Amino acid sequence: MIGPGRRQHNTALFPACRLLLDLRAISTIRFPANVGSALHGGFGAALKSLVCVVKDTPCAQCRLYRSCAYPYLFETPPPLTTARMPKAQMIPRPYVLEPPQAEKSVYPAGETLQVGLVLIGKAISYLPFFLEAFALMGxxxxxxxxNRFSLERWRLYDAPGGPASVRLAGEEFAKATGGPASAPLTGEAFAREHDSASCPVPLHRLKVQLLTPTRIEHAGQPVRRLDFPTFFSSLLRRLRNLQFFHYGLSDEEDDRRLRDLSQTITVATDRLIWLDQRRLSHGRWTPQGGLMGELSFQGDLTAYLQFLRLGELVHVGKGTTFGMGRYELVTEVKDSI
Structure with a gap:
């Protein structure tokens, strides 16, 4: 029997790029409790102001709906003909915003805050739109x-954990188009650093640190006790949807077997807490609570590491464009049994 770590999956064909934006407060910035929601809303409003040429027409009724940057990035509609997510009015967005990790809500004038940005697939070519939208929002x-700010510079991470290409704002905007698209992060780059298929021995224990509220739903309800099959199924579904809709690739040959084998992975430790939060959307409050903290999984995790590493980049669960579902992995034990 072929073990779960023997097949190399198409995570190599998963182009993405991660950037870090340095924003300098012009006036004192006071964020609400849900920082990600505030940044997301401000970005969307600025992006629409930049690109919309038919101001008095709802997006879905506009003749430019299928070719405009705003709906593609911010209210991403499904393709006209697709068997994937056929009932969905919107599909997963091709980007992730990562709010400042510092646990503070006030930034005095002159102070710098850092916002992460992950672009996925075709969205990489839209980098100039993101930069101009952030500059306008500031x-x-x-x-x-x-809460005004200036975009001082942005950094493109050329490899996981590796050096960054630093670019100043302003005149460098004009050079943005040819930068990240030529050398994006890919699953292949992750594989070079963290490839599970090349592990000489199985990986049997792994710690997952949930850094931002992680909201995974089952049957329409948020999961408050997280197990590995639920976590992996949510992540795999997100990866496959992003891969399909924003890169045009479908590779699900081994997915059912991976899901079945995930039932053998158990929770070793659970130190998760539930954090309640909400956001204001179209005049009403929407719950955005999620799990935070850490938990450890045990079992033969070798085949899953490449997917889990990609999840560190694109996050997992609901609300990823707000920065929710961000996590980091810590390899606790790597041995043979």
């Missing part, structure tokens, strides 16, 4: 003319 203010 000039206008994140909310109602307040």
């Amino acid at each position: 000039r206008r203010g994140i909310s109602q003319g307040t």
